[in-house]
Amino acid sequence: MNIYETLRIGLRGIGANRLRSGLTVLGILIGVAAVIILVAVGNGTTQSVTSNLESLGTNTLTVRHGTFGQPGAETRTQFKDLTVADAKALMDADVAPDVKSASPVVTSQSTCSYEGTTHATSITGTWPSYFEASNSKVSTGNYFINDDVISARRNIVIGQTVVDELFGVVDPVGKQIYCDGTPFTVVGVLESKGSSGFSDADDTAIAPLTTVQNHLTGYRSLDSVLVQSSSSEVMDSAQSEVYSILDDRHSITDTTARDYQVLNQATLLSAVEETTSLLTILLGSVAAISLLVGGIGITNIMLVTVTERTREIGIRKAIGASKGAILGQFLVEATVLSVIGGAAGVLLALIVTRFSVMGITPIVMPASVAAAFGVSVAIGLFFGSYPANRAASLRPIEALRHE
């Protein structure tokens, strides 16, 4: 009795009751497809969030002005502004060798208009180094330059959303727009970064720091300083250099009561990645449970089959089928059912994951395909072995007497 013959007998058993076999296969199919699809969706979410964050620059630190509810900060008497001098101090190559650039940032919520069309956006006043640090590239036109900052020229670089809202199909470069009454000349358009769901990275405009201060915000404290480290490896030392320079300049002795805060993009990124991978695990476990339920379906169907075919088992035993032959027959039936279900599930998942779900492009992980298929085969063997063993252990005279 070889494997091929066992397989043939098992397949005949499956073919004998097509509807029931089909439903059992469906259980496994749904389980396998769910595992692959949900893991792919989770994975796609992680990738999309991560790439959105990475588009903001991975080796940057944001120094924000304020206390942010730190304990002890309320009792402070001295509360210094974040200034352009602070930003300049951060670029001291001797004290802060790991800082590549530091760009002071002020932001203004302004309403801009072009030939009667208006659009409210956020204007960032900063230095040209901000473009590189924040990974903002100009796709048409030019960046503004240091000279523009020194002379407080009213040049502006606008994001794609602002272009769409104000200009439509007109080429905006060289045109004049009015923001809160101040005329600006559009010198460039930023490359699209896409939206990350909750915020639109393209709904922005960047102008020289001095211009924005002169016309829009006034000379108050900077909102933040965007610090770029020389590489992502030296983020931590750049961060401690920033702390030591600013603590000194702001005369801070209690490090729990600073009047500024440093946000590390890399830390944020890893926190987000942790969250989204948790999401993937959660989705995967829900799917794994449905695969388990499919496996129990196999046990159920096989038990019914064994009971229904007790007499057949008795006949086979009477004419000399060994325990192993009966065991093999029912194991093959269970395993073939789960293999068919697994293969169909993989196929379905590969088709479904070609479409985006809620703006997220699922990314199929080869490991999840292999694992889901492998588990489905193992489920056939595992959940089929109990009914198969029961069939094989039947005593021939009792099985033959069964009606």
Place this chain on the structure above:
Amino acid sequence: MTPVISLQQITKVYGAGETEVQALRGIDLTVNRGDYLAIMGASGSGKSTLMNIIGALDIASSGHYELDGINIDSLDESALSIVRNRKIGFIFQSFNLIPRTTALANVELPLLYRGVGRRERTTRATAALGAVGLADRTHHEPNELSGGQQQRVAVARALVAEPSLLLADEPTGNLDSRSTSDVLDLMDQMHAQGRTIVMITHEDSVAARADRIITLIDGLISSDHRTTR
């Protein structure tokens, strides 16, 4: 010459204590090669129990049983399945063909479990079906065959593996008179070819075909005589 069946003081007890039932109380029986034996008895006389023990489907509580020189008493389940496969061909009252499986595949089954190759299986099974007059029914499934035809398929299945013993349990119990004589003629034919047959029946006319009849009463052999045919 070794007898095909040698039973010595076979007993079979079911249950224990108050519910204990003595189905067989000490059977001595020898069946020689080429014998055609009919076992008769009322229901409850122990003939089915005896048939199960002779067929290696069940083990005696005590006593000694040799089938074709093989000591059956001490065999385990897997060894018994090999003995059934090689030494015994079963014919049942209710035919017991595997449903939704062609006549040819049914007849091939004993050879399949013995490990005979596919081509040889088909050749031998086709020949066996031809021998019972069903050469034109090889690809019919049991539910497409009449009772008599099904029983003839069962006879072919019992014969295909060339067993030492053909064991028939009320082979004509579910058949009309015409099919009954067909099947009995077939068995006469097998007997004429020198096969050893043990048949259980409660009909005198069927038993009359055999050349030796034993009658069981309450788990004991009450008569054992040769017919004059």
